[in-house]
Amino acid sequence: MKALRYSNVAWESIMANKMRSLLTMLGLIIGVASVLTTVGIGRGAALGVTKEIEGQGINTLVITPKTENVGDSSTLTAGDAAALADPRIHPEIHAVAPTNSTFMRVANGNQAIESQVTGATATYADIKNLKVERGRFFNAVEESSQQRVVVLSSLAAHDLFKNADPLGQSIRINNEPFTVVGILKKSSGDDSEAYFRPIYTPLEVAQNRLINTPRYRGDFVVSEITIQVTDRELISYAESQVEQTLRLRHDLNVNDKNDFHILNQARLLEIAGNIANMMTALLGSIGTVSLLVGGIGIMNIMLVSVTERTSEIGLRKALGAQDSDILLQFLIEALVLCALGSLIGIILSYSVSALLNGIPDFPFDIILEYWSLLLALAVGLFSGFVFGLYPAIRATRLDPIDALRYE
Amino acid sequence: MNMPFISRRAQPASITNFQLPATSSHPVAQAPSQAAVHSARPAASSAHRQAVIEIGQMTKTYQMGENQIHALRGVSLTIHSGEYVAIIGASGSGKSTLMNMIGLLDRPSSGAYYLQGVEVSGMDKSQLATLRNRQIGFVFQRFHLLPRTPAQRQVELPLFYAGLSNSEASQRAKEALTRVGLGERASHRPDELSGGQQQRVAIARALVTRPSLLLADEPTGALDSKTGEDVLHLFKELHQQGMTLVVVTHDMNVAKRADRIIMLSDGLIVKDEKRR
Numbered sequence: 274m275k276a277l278r279y280s281n282v283a284w285e286s287i288m289a290n291k292m293r294s295l296l297t298m299l300g301l302i303i304g305v306a307s308v309l310t311t312v313g314i315g316r317g318a319a320l321g322v323t324k325e326i327e328g329q330g331i332n333t334l335v336i337t338p339k340t341e342n343v344g345d346s347s348t349l350t351a352g353d354a355a356a357l358a359d360p361r362i363h364p365e366i367h368a369v370a371p372t373n374s375t376f377m378r379v380a381n382g383n384q385a386i387e388s389q390v391t392g393a394t395a396t397y398a399d400i401k402n403l404k405v406e407r408g409r410f411f412n413a414v415e416e417s418s419q420q421r422v423v424v425l426s427s428l429a430a431h432d433l434f435k436n437a438d439p440l441g442q443s444i445r446i447n448n449e450p451f452t453v454v455g456i457l458k459k460s461s462g463d464d465s466e467a468y469f470r471p472i473y474t475p476l477e478v479a480q481n482r483l484i485n486t487p488r489y490r491g492d493f494v495v496s497e498i499t500i501q502v503t504d505r506e507l508i509s510y511a512e513s514q515v516e517q518t519l520r521l522r523h524d525l526n527v528n529d530k531n532d533f534h535i536l537n538q539a540r541l542l543e544i545a546g547n548i549a550n551m552m553t554a555l556l557g558s559i560g561t562v563s564l565l566v567g568g569i570g571i572m573n574i575m576l577v578s579v580t581e582r583t584s585e586i587g588l589r590k591a592l593g594a595q596d597s598d599i600l601l602q603f604l605i606e607a608l609v610l611c612a613l614g615s616l617i618g619i620i621l622s623y624s625v626s627a628l629l630n631g632i633p634d635f636p637f638d639i640i641l642e643y644w645s646l647l648l649a650l651a652v653g654l655f656s657g658f659v660f661g662l663y664p665a666i667r668a669t670r671l672d673p674i675d676a677l678r679y680e
Numbered sequence: 681m682n683m684p685f686i687s688r689r690a691q692p693a694s695i696t697n698f699q700l701p702a703t704s705s706h707p708v709a710q711a712p713s714q715a716a717v718h719s720a721r722p723a724a725s726s727a728h729r730q731a732v733i734e735i736g737q738m739t740k741t742y743q744m745g746e747n748q749i750h751a752l753r754g755v756s757l758t759i760h761s762g763e764y765v766a767i768i769g770a771s772g773s774g775k776s777t778l779m780n781m782i783g784l785l786d787r788p789s790s791g792a793y794y795l796q797g798v799e800v801s802g803m804d805k806s807q808l809a810t811l812r813n814r815q816i817g818f819v820f821q822r823f824h825l826l827p828r829t830p831a832q833r834q835v836e837l838p839l840f841y842a843g844l845s846n847s848e849a850s851q852r853a854k855e856a857l858t859r860v861g862l863g864e865r866a867s868h869r870p871d872e873l874s875g876g877q878q879q880r881v882a883i884a885r886a887l888v889t890r891p892s893l894l895l896a897d898e899p900t901g902a903l904d905s906k907t908g909e910d911v912l913h914l915f916k917e918l919h920q921q922g923m924t925l926v927v928v929t930h931d932m933n934v935a936k937r938a939d940r941i942i943m944l945s946d947g948l949i950v951k952d953e954k955r956r
């Protein structure tokens with residue numbers, strides 16, 4: 274009841290000295306806004322990385338060849354892929370997609386680009402989470418009958434055809450005609466498309482007609498094997514099983530290093546998550562320090578305010594204010610200032626993040642979570658209490674007679 | 681500007697019966713009723729009346745480094761209910777010091793002080809604050825109004841500290857402002873009021889708790905003679921309504937309005953004369 278009336282008094286005094294009040298709150302406003310925005314950036318960046326990794330499938334392993342010396346021939350072959358695809362040996366593996374890729378000149382009439390041509394299986398799109406915008410990915414029949422069909426990435430299609438419709442059109446790769454059967458959606462978050470301008474053809478077409486593919490022990494060497502496991506939980510188990518099979522097939526001794534590399538997306542995700550959390554904690558703690566500095570600013574100005582209002586305090590005491598009345602008045606004034614400052618800081622951080630999120634090429638979204646808002650408000654009020662207490666106690670200690678004489 | 685006529689009947693009947701909510705832990709609660717103060721008896725003989733202030737051999741010594749300054753050297757004084765007393769004296773004679781003692785703003789170095797028959801020397805800070813709130817109204821030379829605060833709020837302030845409800849405080853503040861002729865200015869802030877009007881807001885604030893004693897230190901010191909006259913006229917009316925007034929001044933014109941003049945010199949009373 275009394276607190277409510279003091280809030281009124283506090284509000285009146287804040288409004289009566291708008292400029293001073295704003296300056297008092299400034300540190301806190303900036304502190305709260307920077308904590309929220311930096312934590313929001315941390316959260317947003319973490320989510321961005323997670324999304325990008327998840328977009329490439331977190332239930333997949335990607336195997337690439339690793340050669341000891343430059344010029345050594347790769348030992349990762351289509352035969353390896355076939356072995357991994359055997360459900361009797363690898364029940365944990367759901368699908369296997371070997372690919373051969375190379376950069377090549379791709380042309381539509383006299384419109385030509387350098388593009389990464391990938392020979393892939395019909396299952397590749399599914400495993401790699403490639404989304405078709407128009408038409409379709411090539412199918413198993415086209416794959417096995419080695420038809421010269423091609424699927425274009427969105428950027429490749431745009432470069433070759435501008436605004437014309439590529440579907441059903443013919444393009445030339447290595448001077449051989451290929452029919453466009455599908456165009457992919459533009460990949461989100463992943464910038465590699467702009468560099469590679471990828472296009473896809475059936476694996477054996479690429480091996481036999483486009484890419485001069487070397488052989489190892491009679492099998493075509495492949496650039497990459499992507500494996501999809503049956504269950505996300507099995508990913509680490511699958512990783513060790515794949516390693517065993519490949520080492521066996523490649524005749525590696527116990528002391529030999531792997532001549533291949535296995536990329537585990539799930540592990541990558543875990544690492545990225547840890548880094549993101551660390552970043553958020555770091556940014557958050559830097560922000561918290563700035564909040565503290567803001568709180569000290571409040572104490573500073575509250576002390577000035579107590580001195581400035583010495584004669585007001587003296588008058589209030591002459592009129593019968595108890596020490597507790599003066600204490601409450603200044604404490605509540607500090608609390609109201611801090612609550613107001615935190616609120617303005619919250620609004621500010623919302624505006625800033627809305628502004629940044631509105632920029633089309635901004636790399637990630639700033640995510641403000643309700644717990645961080647509550648935390649900012651709580652920290653703001655707490656610092657108001659802590660830093661408001663000392664000036665308030667100073668105010669109660671003033672002797673009414675000294676205070677009244679003060680001009 | 682003309683002072684409105686203030687009739688005795690303009691005061692609501694409830695005033696005489698008014699008692700602030702008593703906090704029983706405070707000795708104030710047992711203080712004698714204020715009813716006598718407000719019984720609007722004409723200021724004639726004061727002999728049989730109750731003493732509002734009784735001071736015996738009061739001294740006040742300030743320590744200034746090595747030196748001791750004896751601001752009061754043994755002042756004895758009785759002021760009865762309904763008296764209008766002026767305290768005069770040269771600068772530095774101890775007028776304000778005595779005023780601060782009477783107003784419970786400061787503690788004497790020695791001596792006895794009974795306010796409304798209650799010994800106040802042994803009271804703690806909190807009890808003194810309660811007594812100031814209920815028994816004493818202050819009027820200062822420089823008004824001491826809160827900046828940027830409407831008159832109504834200024835006058836409500838002591839009632840707020842007395843713990844009155846909003847509606848009651850608002851009602852009483854309105855009455856007090858009307859009583860000093862500022863009923864129409866309740867929403868005005870100090871910077872929208874003349875000096876004389878500001879001082880009358882301060883007087884309304886002093887009166888609003890219906891104190892047994894009104895203390896004024898140089899109440900016209902910051903006013904021109906015309907507005908100063910308004911304030912003195914108001915004091916006269918309050919006196920006629922039975923209020924006990926103590927006014928510190930070094931202006932003889934102001935002192936002459938009182939019916940008793942006490943002269944201080946170097947911390948001692950050198951003259952105490954009743955004029956009527």
Ligand SMILES: Nc1ncnc2c1ncn2[C@@H]1O[C@H](COP(=O)(O)OP(=O)(O)OP(=O)(O)O)[C@@H](O)[C@H]1O
Pocket residue numbers: 742743744749750751769770771772773774775776777778930
């Ligand atoms: N807080 C203090 N510390 C030290 N000396 C003081 C203090 N207050 C007053 N004095 C001294 O006590 C004496 C009386 O002061 P007081 O203020 O009562 O005089 P006054 O009669 O009100 O004078 P004036 O007419 O100038 O207001 C003066 O010598 C003054 O310097």
Ligand SMILES: [Mg+2]
Pocket residue numbers: 775776777
């Ligand atoms: Mg003085």
